[in-house]
Amino acid sequence: MPGSASSIHCPEGLxxxxxxxxxxxxxxxxxxxxxLKNQIIGNRTKKLSYINLGALPFVVSILSSASSSSSSSxxxxxxxxxxxxxxxCGVDSGVKAVLDAGAFPHLMNLLSxxxxxxxxxxxxxxxMIYQSxxxxxxxxxxEKEMDILISLLDxxxxxxxxxxxxxxxxxxxxxxxxxxxxxxxxxKKLVDLLEGTTSQRDAYMxxxxxxxxxxxxxxxxxxxxxxxxMWGNLLELTKDRYSRTRLxxxxxxxxxxxxxxxxxxxxxxxxxxxxxxxxxxxxxGQVGDETLFTLSSFxxxxxxxxxxxxxxxxxxxxxxxxxxxxxxxxRLEGIFMVxxxxxxxxxxxxxxxxxxxxxxxxxxxxxxxxxxxxxVRVAACICLKNISRSVKYLSAGQFMTEAVIIPLIQLxxxxxxxxxxxxxxxISNLVVDFTMHKSLFVQSGCVKRLVELSKSTxxxxxxxxxxxxRNLMFLxxxxxxxxxxxxxxxxxxxxxxxxxxxxVQEQALxxxxxxxxxxxxxxxxxxxxNGFLLSAIGRQLWSASKPEILIQGMYVFCNVASGKEFHKExxxxxxxxxxxxxxxxxxxxxxxxxxxxxxxxxxxxxxINLTIPTGPGALARxxxxxxxxxxxxxxxxxxxxxxxxxLRVRTALGQSLTFGNFST
Amino acid sequence: xxxxxxxxxxxxxxxxxxxxDGRQQWWWLAADDETGDxxxxxxxxxxxxxxxxxxxxxxxxxxxxxVRMVESPAPxxxxxANPGQTSLQPCSLLSVGQTFSGTQNVSSPQKEEAWRxxxxxxxxxxxxGYVCGTMEALNVPMADxxxxxxxxxxxxxxxxxxxxxxxxxxxxxVDIDHWTKFPSFSPLLSQVEVDGGKSLDLSNYQYIxxxxxxxxxxxxxxxxxxxxxxxxxxxxxxxxxxxxxYYYDPNSSPFQKLELKTTNEGRSGFSFxxxxxx
Numbered sequence: 001m002p003g004s005a006s007s008i009h010c011p012e013g014l015x016x017x018x019x020x021x022x023x024x025x026x027x028x029x030x031x032x033x034x035x036l037k038n039q040i041i042g043n044r045t046k047k048l049s050y051i052n053l054g055a056l057p058f059v060v061s062i063l064s065s066a067s068s069s070s071s072s073s074x075x076x077x078x079x080x081x082x083x084x085x086x087x088x089c090g091v092d093s094g095v096k097a098v099l100d101a102g103a104f105p106h107l108m109n110l111l112s113x114x115x116x117x118x119x120x121x122x123x124x125x126x127x128m129i130y131q132s133x134x135x136x137x138x139x140x141x142x143e144k145e146m147d148i149l150i151s152l153l154d155x156x157x158x159x160x161x162x163x164x165x166x167x168x169x170x171x172x173x174x175x176x177x178x179x180x181x182x183x184x185x186x187x188k189k190l191v192d193l194l195e196g197t198t199s200q201r202d203a204y205m206x207x208x209x210x211x212x213x214x215x216x217x218x219x220x221x222x223x224x225x226x227x228x229x230m231w232g233n234l235l236e237l238t239k240d241r242y243s244r245t246r247l248x249x250x251x252x253x254x255x256x257x258x259x260x261x262x263x264x265x266x267x268x269x270x271x272x273x274x275x276x277x278x279x280x281x282x283x284x285g286q287v288g289d290e291t292l293f294t295l296s297s298f299x300x301x302x303x304x305x306x307x308x309x310x311x312x313x314x315x316x317x318x319x320x321x322x323x324x325x326x327x328x329x330x331r332l333e334g335i336f337m338v339x340x341x342x343x344x345x346x347x348x349x350x351x352x353x354x355x356x357x358x359x360x361x362x363x364x365x366x367x368x369x370x371x372x373x374x375x376v377r378v379a380a381c382i383c384l385k386n387i388s389r390s391v392k393y394l395s396a397g398q399f400m401t402e403a404v405i406i407p408l409i410q411l412x413x414x415x416x417x418x419x420x421x422x423x424x425x426x427i428s429n430l431v432v433d434f435t436m437h438k439s440l441f442v443q444s445g446c447v448k449r450l451v452e453l454s455k456s457t458x459x460x461x462x463x464x465x466x467x468x469x470r471n472l473m474f475l476x477x478x479x480x481x482x483x484x485x486x487x488x489x490x491x492x493x494x495x496x497x498x499x500x501x502x503x504v505q506e507q508a509l510x511x512x513x514x515x516x517x518x519x520x521x522x523x524x525x526x527x528x529x530n531g532f533l534l535s536a537i538g539r540q541l542w543s544a545s546k547p548e549i550l551i552q553g554m555y556v557f558c559n560v561a562s563g564k565e566f567h568k569e570x571x572x573x574x575x576x577x578x579x580x581x582x583x584x585x586x587x588x589x590x591x592x593x594x595x596x597x598x599x600x601x602x603x604x605x606x607x608i609n610l611t612i613p614t615g616p617g618a619l620a621r622x623x624x625x626x627x628x629x630x631x632x633x634x635x636x637x638x639x640x641x642x643x644x645x646x647l648r649v650r651t652a653l654g655q656s657l658t659f660g661n662f663s664t
Numbered sequence: 665x666x667x668x669x670x671x672x673x674x675x676x677x678x679x680x681x682x683x684x685d686g687r688q689q690w691w692w693l694a695a696d697d698e699t700g701d702x703x704x705x706x707x708x709x710x711x712x713x714x715x716x717x718x719x720x721x722x723x724x725x726x727x728x729x730x731v732r733m734v735e736s737p738a739p740x741x742x743x744x745a746n747p748g749q750t751s752l753q754p755c756s757l758l759s760v761g762q763t764f765s766g767t768q769n770v771s772s773p774q775k776e777e778a779w780r781x782x783x784x785x786x787x788x789x790x791x792x793g794y795v796c797g798t799m800e801a802l803n804v805p806m807a808d809x810x811x812x813x814x815x816x817x818x819x820x821x822x823x824x825x826x827x828x829x830x831x832x833x834x835x836x837x838v839d840i841d842h843w844t845k846f847p848s849f850s851p852l853l854s855q856v857e858v859d860g861g862k863s864l865d866l867s868n869y870q871y872i873x874x875x876x877x878x879x880x881x882x883x884x885x886x887x888x889x890x891x892x893x894x895x896x897x898x899x900x901x902x903x904x905x906x907x908x909x910y911y912y913d914p915n916s917s918p919f920q921k922l923e924l925k926t927t928n929e930g931r932s933g934f935s936f937x938x939x940x941x942x
Contacts, residue, residue, distance in 0.1 A: 389941050391787035391796055395814045396880065425942045432939045434786050434798065435882065467942065474939040475761060475784075510938060517761065517937035520930050555936050562933030601756055609933030643753050643868050647903050 011046075014039070015053050022058040029062055033079040040086050047087055047094050056101040059083055063106050078121045081110060085125030088132070095132040104129070104136065111152075111160070123159035130166040138171035140180050153189045161193055162200040168207035178211050182218035187211060191223075191230045194237070201237065205248035209255055216259040223256065223263075235269070238276050243287045247280055247294065254298045267308070273298065274309050278317055292334025296341050303345045310342060315352050322364045329373035336368060336379035343386040350390045354398060362387075362404075369407040369423075374416045381411065381422035388429040399430045400437030409446045417458055424453065424464035431472040438472065442480045447472075451487045459501055466496055466507040473514035481515065481522065490529040494536045502545045509537070509552035516559045523563040526556070527570070534560065538574035541587050547596050554591060554602035561609035565617050568610050572621055575606070576628055586628045593633065597642035604648040607634070611655045622656045631656055751790045752821045752867055757905030757926060758795065760785050761937040764907055766924035768801065772917045779804055783907070783924055793824030795874065798882060806889040812882040813892055820873040826860035827852075829875060832895050833914055836860070839897075842910050843873070845919070846899040874898040876909070891915075896922060 014036060021029040036055065040047045050056075063080035066072040084103050087094040098104075107129075110122030129135045139145050152164035172181060181187075190208045194201060212219050223230060237249035250273055257264035264270065277298070280291040295314075299305040318335050321327075327335075339361075342349045353361045365387075368380030388399050399405075408430070411423035427450075431441055441447075450472075453465035473484060493515075496508035512533070516523050526533045537553050544550045561571040577586045591603035607630065610621050625631055634653055640646040764783045771777055780802040787796040795817040802810045818825040827843055828836050840857065843849045848871040849856075855864055866873075878892035894913025901907075909922035928934065 385942055391941075392814065392816065392879065395786055395796070395798065396882065429941050432941065464942075467940070471939045471941075474937055510940070514937045514939075517935050518929065558933075559935045559937075562928065562931040562935045564932070568932075605756065605934060605936070612932050615932055643870070643902065644755050647870070648756070651903075 011049060011053055015050070015055060015058075018055060018058045022061045029066075030073070030076050030079060033059065033062065033076070033083050037079065037083045037086055040083075044091055047091055051087065051094060051097045056084075056087065056097050056103070060101045060103045060106065063103065067106055067109060074115050074118055077110065077113070077115075077118050081107060081118070081121035081125045085121070085128045088125065088128040090128075090131075092132050092134050095129050095134050098129065099134075099136065108148075116157070119157065120159045123157075123163045127159070127163045127166050130163065130170045133170070135170055138167050140171070140177050146180075146184060150184065150186075150189075153186065153193070158198055158200050161198075162203045165190070165193075165200065165203040165207040169203070169210045172207075172210045175215055178213075178215045178218050181211050182215075182222045185222075187218070187222040191227070191233065194233045195229065201240075202242075202245055202248055205237070205245075205252050209248070209252050212252075212255050212259060214255075214259065219256055219259045219263075238273070243280055243283050246276060247287050247291055250277055250280075251290075251294050254294060258297065261302075270305060271308055271312065274305075274312055274314070278312065278314060281317065281321065289328070289330045289334055292331065292338055296334065296337040299338070300341045300344075306342050306344065306346055306349070310346060310349050310352075314338070315342060315349060319353075319356060319361050322361065329371065329376050332368060332371070333373070333375045333379045336365065336376070336383045339365070340379065340383040340386045343383070343389070347390055347392065350387050350393065353387060354390070354393055366404055366407060369411060374419060377411065377414070377416075377419050378422045381408070381419070381426045384408075385422075385426040385429055388426065391432075394429070394432050395434045397433055397435035397437050400433045400435065400440055402440075404430070405441060405444065409444055409449070412446070412449045412453065417461060420453070421458075421460045421464055424450075424461065424468055428464060428468035428471050431468060432474060434475070438476050439480050441472065442476075442483050447484050447487045451492060454492070454496060459504075462499070463501065463504050463507065466504055466511060470507050470511040470514060473511050475514075475518070478519055478521070481518070481525075485515070485525055485528075490525075490533050494533055497536060497540055502549060505540070505544075506546070506548045506552055509540070509549060509556060512537070513552050513555045513559060516556060520563050523560050523567050526560060531570075534570055534574060538587075547594075547599055550591065551598050551602050554599070554606060558602060558606040558609055561606050565615055568615065568621065569617065571606065572610060572624065576624060586630060588625075588630050589628070589633050592630070592637065597640075597645055600637070600640065600642065600645045601648060604634070604637075604645060604652055607652045608648060608655065611652060613655055613658045618655075619659050622659050625656070751793070751823060752819060752872060754790060755872065755900075755902040756936070757902065757934075758785060758788065758872060758900055759936070760788055760939065762905070763927045763929070764905065764924035765927045766907070766922070768911070769921045769923075770917075771920070777805075781922065781924065782927070790819070790821075793819040793821045795819055799876075799878065801890075804890065807884060809883065811884055811888065811890060813878040814880055814882055815876045815878045815896075817874045817876045817898070820861065820866070820875075822861055822864050822866060825875075826862050827856045827873070828860035829895075832877065832912075834895075834912060838912065842897040842912060842919075845897075845910055846871075846873075846908060848899060848901075849873070870902045872900040872902060874900065898922070 014032065017028065017032045018036065021032050036050065036059070040050060059080060063077070063084070066076050066080060084098055084107065088098045103125075107122050107126050110118055111126075113119050113122070138149070140149070149164055149167060152160045152167075155161060168181065168186070172178060187208065190204050190211075193204050194208075198204075212223070234249050234253050238246050238253070240246050240249065253264065253269075253273060274295070277291050277295045281288050281295075283291070295309075299309050318339060322332075322335055339353070343353065356362070365380050365383050368376050368383075371377055371380070384399075384404070388394060393399065408423050408427055411419050412427075414420050414423070427446075431438060433441075447469075450465050450469050453461050454469065456462045456465070469484070469488070473481070476484070493508060493512055497505055497512070499505050499508065512526065515525050526537075537556055541550060541553045544553065557571045557574065560567050575586055575588050588603050588607065591599045594600055607625065610625070611618055615621075622631070631653075634649050634656075637645065637649045638653065640649060762785045766781055767778045768781045769778050782800040782802070783797060784800075785795065785797040787794070789795070796815060797817075798812055798814050800810050800812045804811050820827055827839055829839055840853075843856065844853060852861060852864060855861055875895055876898050877895040880886075881888065881890075881892070884890075891913065894911055894916060896909040896911050898907060898909040905926035907922065907924040909924075911920040911922065912918070926934070
C-alpha cells in the first residue's frame with residue numbers, strides 16, 4: 001500500500017499491516033513478518049511495545065492457517081516460528097504473551113514437519129520458551145509427553161536434543177519426576193549425547209544435573225562407577241575452554257559425589273576439582289558466583305575435603321576476593337558460605353582467619369551482618385557461628401567485642417525470621433566466652449530480647465533463644481546470673497521446661513542446671529517464687545520423651561543436692577516414690593537400670609551428693625534410699641560395664657557403708 | 665607364634681572374685697596362631713612384660729578366670745596406627761566446667777617456692793584426644809594479679825597420641841623419665857618402652873595420661889616475666905579427679921610438681937554444668 005515512509009515503519013502502521021495480512025493472506029504476510037522480526041530482534045523495549053499493541057495474536061493466526069494449509073510456503077512457517085521465538089527470547093512477559101496467544105501447540109506441531117529447516121525453527125522457538133520459568137510445566141508422567149521427549153533426545157539434530165534437555169531442566173522438580181526420567185533411561189541418553197562435539201553440551205549437563213540433584217537412588221540405578229565413558233567425558237569437560245562448560249562439568253561430578261560419596265574417592269580428582277573451581281572464581285560474572293556455591297556444596301559435611309581445600313590455599317584466595325571493592329551480594333554470600341564450610345570442623349582454618357592482619361577477614365564478615373541483602377546477613381551469621389566453634393579463641397575473649405556483638409544483637413530485631421535464627425545460632429556460641437566479657441553481653445540489654453524470643457511461636461526462634469540463654473548461663477558470675485534471672489523468672493523457666501518440643505525442654509533444663517551451678521547461693525533460684533520449679537522438674541523426669549531431657553533434669557537434682565541440708569531434703573522429696581506419682585518405684589531406680597550409661601552416671605552422682613557423710617541428715621537419707629531399693633540396685637552395679645559408672649557406684653556404696661553394714 | 669591379645673584383671677577382692685588375696689592381678693590372654701588355642705595366662709610380675717613372650721611359650725594351662733575382658737581387636741602389633749582403637753571413655757570429673765585447685769611447686773636450688781593454682785576445664789573432645797582449659801596461678805611474686813593462661817591438652821589414648829611426645833624438645837628418654845614418676849604408669853612401662861604404648865588399650869584404665877601445653881596468657885602480657893615455654897606431663901585419676909603433673913622445660917628446674925584436687929566451691933558434693941556449641 002502506498003504511504004509515507006514513516007507510517008510504513010511506525011508501530012501502529014506495522015500492526016495494521018499485520019492485521020490485514022492475517023485476515024487477507026497473500027505475499028504481504030512474509031514481508032510484514034520479516035519486518036516485525038527485524039524490528040524486535042535484540043530490542044526488549046520494542047518487544048514489549050509490540051506485545052502491548054497486540055501483535056502476537058495476529059502472528060499466531062498466520063502460523064495457524066499456514067500450518068493447516070498445504071500450499072503455504074515453508075519460509076512463511078520458518079518466519080512465524082522465528083518471530084514468535086524472538087518475542088519469547090529473554091523476556092518473561094514475552095513468553096507469557098506467546099503462550100496466552102496460543103502459540104504452543106502450533107510450535108509443537110512444527111517439530112514433526114518434513115522440512116528440517118521448519119523443524120529447527122520450531123525447536124529454537126520452543127527452547128526460548130523453556131528458558132523461562134513461566135513456561136508450561138511438562139508432564140513427564142503422561143506417556144505421550146514422555147514419548148515426545150524421548151524422541152527429541154533420540155534425534156540426530158542439535159536443536160531438538162537441546163530442546164529436550166531444556167524441557168527437563170525446566171520441568172523436572174520432584175524426586176518422583178527424577179525417578180521416572182531416570183527409569184526411562186534419559187541419563188544414559190544424555191551421557192551419550194555429551195560424547196559428541198556439540199554446542200548443546202551445557203544444556204545436556206544442566207539437565208543431567210537436574211535429574212540427579214540430591215537423589216542417590218537415581219544415580220545408583222542409572223550411573224555406576226564402571227561407567228568409564230561418563231566419567232571420562234565429564235572430566236574432559238572440566239578442562240574445556242569455556243568457563244561455563246567447565247563449571248557445569250564440575251557441578252555434575254560434585255552432585256554425583258554428594259549423592260554417592262564412594263563414587264568419587266580419588267584424592268587426586270578431588271584436589272583437581274577444587275583447583276578448577278578456585279580458578280573459576282576469578283570469572284567476574286554469574287559463573288564466578290555459581291562457582292562459589294558449587295565449591296561450598298562440595299566441601300560441606302566432609303572434613304577430608306575441607307582439609308584438601310585448606311591445603312590449596314582456598315582461604316587466602318577468598319580473602320583476596322573479599323577485599324575487592326563493590327562485591328555483588330551473591331558473590332559475597334558465596335564467599336561467606338565457603339568460608340563457613342571451611343571453618344565448620346577445622347581449627348586450622350579458623351586460626352588463619354582469626355590471625356589475618358588487622359583482622360581484616362573478620363571485619364569484612366562482621367560488616368556483612370549489616371548488609372542490605374537478607375541472604376548475605378544470614379551467610380555472615382553462619383560464618384561467624386562456625387568460626388566461633390573454636391574453644392581456643394572463645395577462651396581468649398576474641399569474639400566478645402563491641403564490633404561483633406552490637407551488629408549481632410541488632411539482627412535479633414531483623415524483619416526476617418531466618419536472619420533472627422541465624423543470629424541466635426551465632427550468639428549462642430559467642431556467649432560461651434570464658435573470659436569476663438559475658439557482662440558486656442548482659443549489660444547490652446540483650447537478655448530481655450532473648451527471653452522475648454524464647455516465647456516465640458516459631459520453634460526455630462524459640463529453640464535457639466533458649467540455647468543461647470543456656471550457653472550464656474554456663475559459668476557466668478553471680479552478678480550477671482542475677483541480671484539474667486530477673487528477666488527470665490521461674491515462671492518462664494517452668495513453661496520452657498514443658499514446651500511442646502523436646503529439644504526446647506532439653507535446652508531449658510540445661511539452662512536450669514547451669515543456673516544452679518556455681519556458688520552455693522545459686523541453688524536458691526530454684527526455690528524462688530514458691531519453689532514450684534523443683535517439683536516441675538520432678539514431674540518432667542517421669543514424662544521425658546528423650547534421654548537428654550532426663551540427663552539434664554537429673555543433673556539439676558544433682559547440683560541442688562550438692563548444697564545445704566535443706567536442698568538435699570528437697571531433692572529427696574522429689575526422687576522418692578509416692579511424692580509426685582502413683583508409681584511405686586523411685587525415678588532413681590528407673591534411671592539406674594537404664595541402658596544409657598549417661599543416665600546411670602547422672603543418677604549415681606545425685607546419690608553421692610545426697611549421702612555425703614558429713615551432712616547431719618546423711619544417715620537418715622541413706623536409710624530412706626535403702627528402703628526405696630536404691631542401695632541394693634547400686635550393689636548390682638558394682639561392676640558396671642561403664643568405667644565412670646562403676647567408679648561412682650563404688651564411691652556411693654562406700655559412703656552408705658560408712659553408716660554401718662546393711663543386711664540386704 | 666604366640667600372640668598376646670588382651671589384658672584383664674580380676675577384681676580387687678572385695679567383690680568376691682577369685683583372686684583371693686585382694687590384690688589386683690594381671691592376666692594376659694594368649695593365643696597360639698597355629699593351633700588357635702586361647703588361654704588366660706597369669707603373669708606374676710606385670711613389670712616383666714619384656715619377657716612375656718618367653719613366658720607364654722611355657723604356657724601353663726589354667727582355668728579361665730572370671731576376668732574382665734578388655735577389648736583388643738588385633739594381635740599386638742608394634743607398627744603403624746591403630747584405627748581399630750576406641751577412644752577413652754568419658755570421665756565425669758574430666759568434663760567442661762570442672763575445677764581443680766592445689767599447688768605448683770616452682771622451687772629452684774636457690775629457694776623453695778610454691779604457687780597456688782586453679783585449673784578449669786573448658787573444652788573436651790575425646791574423639792580427637794583433645795582437652796583444654798585455663799590455669800590460674802596465684803601469689804606469683806612478679807605479678808600484681810593472679811596470672812591466667814590458656815592450655816591445650818593431648819590425651820594419651822594411643823589412638824590420637826601415644827606416650828611419646830615427639831615435639832617440644834622432649835625425647836623419648838625425657839618422656840619415660842617423667843611418666844615413670846607416676847605410680848599408676850608402672851604396669852604400662854614395659855610396653856611403652858617398646859612402642860610408646862601404641863598397642864595398649866587404655867579405654868578401661870582408671871587413670872588418664874595427658875600432656876598440657878600453655879598457649880597464651882589470658883589476662884597479662886607476654887612480657888610479664890613468666891614463661892610458658894614448657895609443658896606438663898599429667899596424670900589424672902578417674903576415681904577421685906586428683907591431678908598430678910610434672911612441668912618440663914629444658915630451661916627450668918626439672919620435675920616441678922603440680923598437685924590438684926577437685927574443688928567444690930563450698931558445696932557439699934559435686935556439681936556439673938555444660939554448654940553446647942552450634
